[in-house]
Amino acid sequence: MARDATTGSMNPTSTDFKSNARAALSDPQLQHALSGLPGGLVAQRTAAKAALPEFEELRTAGRDVKNHMLAHLDLYLARYEERAIANGAHVHWAETATDACEIIAGICRDANAKLVTKGKSMVSEEIGLNAHLEAAGLKVVETDLGEYLVQIRGEHPSHIIVPALHLTEGQVEDQFRRTHTQLPPDRPLPDPASMVAEARAVMRENYIKADVGITGANFLVAETGSTVIVTNEGNGDLTQSLARVHIVITSIEKVMATLEDVAGVLRLLARSATGQDITNYVTISTGPKRAADPDGPEAYHVVIVDNGRSELLGTEFRDVLRCIRCGACMNHCPVYGAVGGHAYGWVYPGPIGAVLTPAQLGVKAGGHLPNASTFCGACAAVCPVKIPLPDLMRKWRQREFDSGGQGVIATQALGGWSFIARRPRLYHGVMRFAALALSTLGRGTGSFGWLPFAGGWTKHRDLPAPQSRTFQQLWAERQRGIAPDV
Amino acid sequence: MSEANTAARNRILAKVRRSLGVAEGDGAREARADQRIAAKPRQPAPARATLAPGDLRTQFIQHLTRGQAHVVEVPDTEGLPEAIAAYLRETNTPARLRMGADPRLSGLPWERAPGLERETGRADPSDEVALSHAVAAASETGTLFLASGPDNPVTLSFLPETHLVVLNAATLAGGYEDALAIVRAALPEGYMPRTLNLISGPSRTSDIGGKTVMGAHGPRHLAVFLVG
Numbered sequence: 001m002a003r004d005a006t007t008g009s010m011n012p013t014s015t016d017f018k019s020n021a022r023a024a025l026s027d028p029q030l031q032h033a034l035s036g037l038p039g040g041l042v043a044q045r046t047a048a049k050a051a052l053p054e055f056e057e058l059r060t061a062g063r064d065v066k067n068h069m070l071a072h073l074d075l076y077l078a079r080y081e082e083r084a085i086a087n088g089a090h091v092h093w094a095e096t097a098t099d100a101c102e103i104i105a106g107i108c109r110d111a112n113a114k115l116v117t118k119g120k121s122m123v124s125e126e127i128g129l130n131a132h133l134e135a136a137g138l139k140v141v142e143t144d145l146g147e148y149l150v151q152i153r154g155e156h157p158s159h160i161i162v163p164a165l166h167l168t169e170g171q172v173e174d175q176f177r178r179t180h181t182q183l184p185p186d187r188p189l190p191d192p193a194s195m196v197a198e199a200r201a202v203m204r205e206n207y208i209k210a211d212v213g214i215t216g217a218n219f220l221v222a223e224t225g226s227t228v229i230v231t232n233e234g235n236g237d238l239t240q241s242l243a244r245v246h247i248v249i250t251s252i253e254k255v256m257a258t259l260e261d262v263a264g265v266l267r268l269l270a271r272s273a274t275g276q277d278i279t280n281y282v283t284i285s286t287g288p289k290r291a292a293d294p295d296g297p298e299a300y301h302v303v304i305v306d307n308g309r310s311e312l313l314g315t316e317f318r319d320v321l322r323c324i325r326c327g328a329c330m331n332h333c334p335v336y337g338a339v340g341g342h343a344y345g346w347v348y349p350g351p352i353g354a355v356l357t358p359a360q361l362g363v364k365a366g367g368h369l370p371n372a373s374t375f376c377g378a379c380a381a382v383c384p385v386k387i388p389l390p391d392l393m394r395k396w397r398q399r400e401f402d403s404g405g406q407g408v409i410a411t412q413a414l415g416g417w418s419f420i421a422r423r424p425r426l427y428h429g430v431m432r433f434a435a436l437a438l439s440t441l442g443r444g445t446g447s448f449g450w451l452p453f454a455g456g457w458t459k460h461r462d463l464p465a466p467q468s469r470t471f472q473q474l475w476a477e478r479q480r481g482i483a484p485d486v
Numbered sequence: 487m488s489e490a491n492t493a494a495r496n497r498i499l500a501k502v503r504r505s506l507g508v509a510e511g512d513g514a515r516e517a518r519a520d521q522r523i524a525a526k527p528r529q530p531a532p533a534r535a536t537l538a539p540g541d542l543r544t545q546f547i548q549h550l551t552r553g554q555a556h557v558v559e560v561p562d563t564e565g566l567p568e569a570i571a572a573y574l575r576e577t578n579t580p581a582r583l584r585m586g587a588d589p590r591l592s593g594l595p596w597e598r599a600p601g602l603e604r605e606t607g608r609a610d611p612s613d614e615v616a617l618s619h620a621v622a623a624a625s626e627t628g629t630l631f632l633a634s635g636p637d638n639p640v641t642l643s644f645l646p647e648t649h650l651v652v653l654n655a656a657t658l659a660g661g662y663e664d665a666l667a668i669v670r671a672a673l674p675e676g677y678m679p680r681t682l683n684l685i686s687g688p689s690r691t692s693d694i695g696g697k698t699v700m701g702a703h704g705p706r707h708l709a710v711f712l713v714g
C-alpha cells in the first residue's frame with residue numbers, strides 16, 4: 001500500500017484485503033522477508049517467556065492493571081494533566097485526527113519550525129500526521145531506522161514494532177543508493193552493519209538541525225505527569241533532547257496511575273514484542289529542560305488524542321483498549337505471516353488491526369479484516385494483557401453479516417446452512433448424502449484438486465475426501481460395538 | 487489553556503464517563519484513584535528480583551554482558567580513574583571524555599590517570615566518550631537508572647560512541663520498583679528530572695533484514711563501572 005502520490009496521506013485499502021492478500025502471496029521478496037518471523041521474533045519470545053517462570057502470572061496482573069486504568073480513565077487523565085502542567089508541560093486535547101494534526105502544526109508554526117524529527121508513533125500514523133505537516137510546509141524526517149526506510153520508500157509500516165519487516169537487505173541497499181545521492185554511488189554496502197552506519201551518519205545531521213522533535217508515548221504516568229517511551233535505537237532520545245521543542249503525540253488509553261504500574265507492564269512489553277527482557281532504553285520524560293539543565297528542549301507539549309477511543313470504551317470491544325502495542329499477535333498470526341502487514345490496508349495490521357480497523361474506519365471499510373483469521377487462537381494465547389482477540393473478531397463478523405457486508409451469495413449460503421443446521425433430521429440426512437457422495441467421487445486419489453463452488457480453496461491446496469460415513473454414524477456404530485475405535 | 491482546548495478536554499472526559507456509565511464527582515471512584523497514586527501498589531515481582539545480594543550482583547553482570555555491555559568491577563572509588571583509563575586503552579578508544587558537574591565524578595583522584603583528558607558540560611556531536619553516574623540499577627534485567635540534569639546531562643547518554651557509567655554497588659537493587667525507591671529517595675520529594683533514563687545496553691537495531699546491529703543512533707559501546 002503506497003502513500004497517495006499527491007498528499008502522502010494514507011488511503012485505507014482494507015476493503016481490498018482479498019486482492020491485497022493475493023498480491024502479497026505471489027510477491028517473492030515479501031515472502032522471503034516474512035520467512036524470518038518464526039525463527040526470529042516468535043522463537044525469541046518463547047525463549048524470554050521460558051526464562052521468566054512468572055510470565056503467566058504477570059499477564060493476568062497486566063490485564064487487571066489495564067482494566068483498572070480503563071475503569072478510572074477519566075480520573076487518571078485529569079490527574080495526569082494536573083501533574084504534567086505543574087511540571088511545565090503544555091497539555092493539548094484532540095477529539096479527532098484532524099484536530100490533533102492542526103494542534104501539532106500550530107505548535108510547529110509558533111516555534112518557526114522548518115525541520116521536524118520524529119520518533120516512532122503509531123498514533124501519528126493513525127492521524128496521518130506527516131502528510132499534514134508536509135502540506136503545512138514542514139520537512140519531517142522519521143528517525144527510527146525502520147520508519148525512515150518506509151518513509152524514503154514512500155510506504156507505510158507493515159508491522160507496529162518492525163515497520164520495515166517486509167523489506168529485504170537488498171531492497172534497503174537499493175533504496176539507500178537512490179536516496180543518499182550525496183554519497184559516492186560506488187560505496188560498498190555489503191551488510192546491515194554498513195547500512196546502519198550510513199543511516200546513523202545521515203540522521204545525526206537531522207537531529208542537530210531539527211527545530212521540533214516529535215515522539216509517541218507508550219505510557220502516561222498520572223502520579224508524575226510523565227510520558228514514557230521504549231526504544232532500542234535511542235532515536236527517541238536524540239529526537240526529544242536535541243530539538244528546541246519536544247511534542248509527544250499519544251492517546252487517552254495510555255495513562256497509568258504510577259511508575260510502579262508501568263514497571264509491572266514493562267516486564268511484559270519487550271518480552272512479548274522482541275523477546276528482550278527489556279528494551280535497551282526506557283525514557284521517562286517530565287516537562288521541558290529545567291533552568292540549570294545544560295540540554296533538553298525549551299518547551300514540552302503533550303497532545304492527547306481520542307479519535308473514537310472514548311466511544312469504543314462503551315462497547316463490547318472495550319478490551320481492545322488494553323493493548324500495549326507489542327505486536328506479538330501479528331508475529332504469531334498465520335495469516336499475517338502469509339500476507340504481511342500491508343495487505344490489511346490500514347495502520348494496525350494483524351489480529352489487533354482486524355479488531356481496531358472496523359472500529360476506526362467502520363464496518364463497511366474494515367469489516368473484511370475479521371474474516372482474515374483462522375481462529376486458531378494464537379493471538380489471544382500470546383497477548384500480554386489477555387485481549388480475547390478471536391472473540392472480538394467474531395463479534396465484528398456478526399456485525400458485518402448483519403449489515404449484509406458478506407455479499408448475496410455468502411449471505412444466502414449461510415442462510416441455507418443455518419436452515420439445515422437447525423433441523424437435526426434434515427442435517428443428518430444431508431450430511432450422510434454429502435459424505436457418501438464425496439467419498440465415492442474422491443475414491444481414486446483420496447482428495448480433490450477441484451470442486452464446484454470451492455475453487456477458492458482448491459486453487460491453492462487439495463480438499464481431502466471425507467470417509468464414507470459421517471462422524472455421527474461412526475459414533476453411533478461405535479456405541480453399539482459395531483465399528484472399531486477411530 | 488485555551489477555551490477550545492478546555493472544551494475539547496471536557497467533551498472527551500464526558501464521553502469517557504458516559505461510556506463507563508459513571509457520573510462526575512463520584513467520591514468512591516476518586517478515592518480509589520487517589521489511593522492508588524498515593525499507595526503505589528506493586529505488581530507481583532518475579533523471583534529474580536528478590537535474590538540474595540551476591541546473586542543479584544552476578545545476575546546484573548550477566549544481563550548486561552549478554553546485552554553486549556561491558557562491566558568492570560572496581561573495589562573503591564579511588565580506583566575509578568585508573569580503571570576508566572585502562573578500559574579506554576584496552577578498547578583502543580581515545581583517552582578524552584566528557585562528563586557533567588556531578589561532584590562524585592569531579593571529586594575523583596583524576597591525577598592517577600594523567601593521560602586522560604576531561605571536559606565538562608553537555609555532549610558535543612564530536613565527543614567520542616562520555617561519563618555518567620547512575621542513581622540506581624535493577625538487577626532483574628541489568629538496567630541502569632540515570633537522572634538528567636547539570637550533574638549528568640542526558641546528551642552524554644546518547645551522542646558519544648562510547649558511554650561509561652559509574653554505579654555504586656550499594657544502589658544495585660533487585661527489581662524495577664526497588665530501584666525506583668532508591669531514585670525517589672535520592673531526589674527531592676515529588677521531583678522528577680526532565681528525563682529518567684533506564685538503560686540496559688548499547689543502542690541497537692534489527693530493522694534491516696532482522697539482523698541485530700549495535701550503534702543504531704546512540705552509543706555502540708556501554709561500559710559499567712561497578713564500584714564496591
